[in-house]
Amino acid sequence: MDDSQNLEARVRRLEDHQEILQSLVDYGELLDQRDLDSWAALWAEDAEFEMSTGRVAAGRQAIKEMLGAVIAAGPRPVLHLETNPRITLRGDEADSTMLFAVARTQDDGLTRVVWLGHHHSRHVRTPDGWKIAYRRNTVDLPETGHP
Numbered sequence: 001m002d003d004s005q006n007l008e009a010r011v012r013r014l015e016d017h018q019e020i021l022q023s024l025v026d027y028g029e030l031l032d033q034r035d036l037d038s039w040a041a042l043w044a045e046d047a048e049f050e051m052s053t054g055r056v057a058a059g060r061q062a063i064k065e066m067l068g069a070v071i072a073a074g075p076r077p078v079l080h081l082e083t084n085p086r087i088t089l090r091g092d093e094a095d096s097t098m099l100f101a102v103a104r105t106q107d108d109g110l111t112r113v114v115w116l117g118h119h120h121s122r123h124v125r126t127p128d129g130w131k132i133a134y135r136r137n138t139v140d141l142p143e144t145g146h147p
Contacts (some may be wrong), residue, residue, distance in 0.1 A: 013089055019130045020087050020123050024098050027119075027132075028080025028141040034071060040064035044124055046129040079103045079111070082119075082134065092125040093133075100137075116141045 023042050030039035040060050043049075049063045050056050059067040084099040102115040124128040124133040 016089055016094070016125070016130065017087055020089075020094055020096060021085055023123075023130060023132065024085055024087075024096060024119070024121075025082050028082045028100065029066070031071075032078060032080055034077075036064050036068055036071075040068070042132055044126060044133045047132055050136040052137045064099050074104075076104055078114075094123040094130070096123060097133045114142075115139050 017096055027039065029041060030036075031043070040063065043060045043063055045060050046058070047060055047063060048056065048058045049066065051066070051070075055066060057063045079102070081101040081103070082098050083101075085096060086098075087096045098119045098121070100115075100117055100119060101113050103111050103113045103134070105111045117137060120136045120138065121132055122134040123130050
């Protein structure tokens with residue numbers, strides 16, 4: 001491999017890493033905005049999502065409907081904080097973990113962190129860019145589940 005090919009490969013890995021990282025950040029922000037159409041576009045058509053509560057959805061539309069039901073059951077807005085990303089690229093696939101915190105305004109008017117956990121994800125390169133192929137949420141503290 002000559003230097004130009006090596007440089008192209010290195011730049012592509014950086015671009016891939018950045019695109020996946022942006023999708024991890026967009027995940028929480030789009031949920032906070034309740035923009036389920038844009039949020040669903042982060043997922044591969046045949047993706048699978050396992051929530052910490054044990055609920056599972058397969059396929060982009062089913063995942064969107066599942067999160068729509070979660071949002072409807074918890075009408076108060078929430079704020080997601082996505083941090084400490086770890087992304088491992090493997091060609092046209094990648095794995096990631098991301099620490100998350102979710103805050104919600106409580107009955108007393110104060111906003112508190114209600115969940116801390118991790119997203120464990122697998123990503124795939126598609127003609128439309130990197131998409132989430134699989135995600136499992138693990139709520140570490142407290143394990144109270146979603147509404």
